[in-house]
Amino acid sequence: MPQTQKVDVKDIFAADPPRIVYxxxxxxxxxxxxxxxxxxxxxxFGRRLVEVCTTEFRDRSKSYYEWAIQTGIATINSQPATLDSVVRNGDLIQNRVHAHEPPVVAELPVIIYENKERGWLVVSKPGSMPVHAAGRYRKNTLLEILQDEYKMNSLYCCNRLDRLTSGVMVIGTRKSAGQQLGAAFMRGVIKKEYIARVLGRFPDRETVDEPIITVDRQMGLVIRHEHGKQAKTMFERMSYDPVTDTSIVYCQPLTGRTHQIRVHLQYLGYPIANDPLYSSYEVWGVKRGKGGWPTYTTERVLGELLELDREHDQEQEHKQGQNQEQRKEQPLNTCHSKDVEILEKHLGDNAKHFIRSDDDIGFNSPVELHEEYKEVIRRLRAQKDESDGWARWRDALGFGSDEQEKQKQNQIKEDQQHQKHGHNDTNTDAHNLNSVTQGLGGYCPTCFIPLIPDPPREKLFIYLHATRYTSPDWCFQAPLPNWIDEGGRKWWDANNEQRKQGIVENVNQLVKEEEERKAAEEGG
Structure with missing residues (x-):
């Protein structure tokens, strides 16, 4: 049986071009x-479609994927599936959605270097946008923006940067050029330099040589683990700002692991100041994952958050000279009350009726996860569910009268089955979208998912910038980011040329060692 062919993405966008708004x-x-x-x-292979969707994609709730399968929105080989359908070798899984793509910062990529004859292009990518299409991002990607704004097509990226990270991207404008540029990255002779802004007063210098491993692909969580891949990073403080209690730190990774700099900074106890994965009290507790092991239950984290609030209020009381009676009359300044509310809402006794399934935690981890890390993943998911509107357990789709009628008939059949078997499903509202969403504000009138307010711009990226890449044949440097303070800029100006020369010498030494190793192998 011939394999079902994919729908051409270009045809999808050509039929209804997405509109860009700044x-x-x-x-x-x-x-x-x-x-x-x-x-x-x-x-x-051999797993049910609903299980695959829930554990592998997890962009929406389990109840959504069940609904999408039952209504024919999610299909296998362009044919309707059921909740019992099993995925097999060669199957094409499709899910047609009314896509709500997250926003990115409005800054355009800065062209650092372009050589049309050689097919070379180097840009500074703003933080917030992924390089390629992934997850919910299709138009708000680096490659799509280069195509839309600069009319550049057929681009071949040679390095990778996380969506939240800014800085140097090396790109080939021809396949052969991309392969040539990419070969240097594959050989491991590229030296990379980053700048980060971290919490606290960073030491003068630190080197971390700790193995790390990805344990949850859906959240992108990487941890320090003895069975991980070897990773080494050198750090040096550039400046410290006592007002914000943050430091600007020079980072030089000697290996190239996913989230290496972010995890090693967390390990030292100085996470990137606005890192949503590795810096929050409500996920990692007051130590924020220092030492690479949380050993924190959610109950303990909640207790620490409340204790932080009490300490904050006592400090404010002392500063303002309030007596006990005045304090009783004034509300507490509970800095973390919202965090506590979110965790209790998503992880409390009643949460199972509303949040996405957590049965998949650890399913794709290459190592066995201790319960403390499972708790960390649950808290990270609670954060994300809240930022996504939390009500996504009620999301669904409608593409026209025929399909809406089909949805209605499926809903009637499902309700009849529930009544026939005497089910008392407290999740009925999650399936009965009309009664839940009709007449309510804040929902998309087409697909009923919650309309989430645009996040503050500063929450769309992290303070991590790939500032320079050096190879035996070239050196490309991105402009410094605007979140670096004056002290950090002075440090960079004072140390840049000497450090650059040292990097070039180091790269040349790597090439020399590589040539000597090859000669020894050929001679042996």
Missing amino acids: KEGLRSVQPYYYVYQTYAKQRW
């Missing part, structure tokens, strides 16, 4: 229809 420092995409599609991976 407003309040953000680049937004108006909602559009899109078909998510992928061929089955080997680890999916």
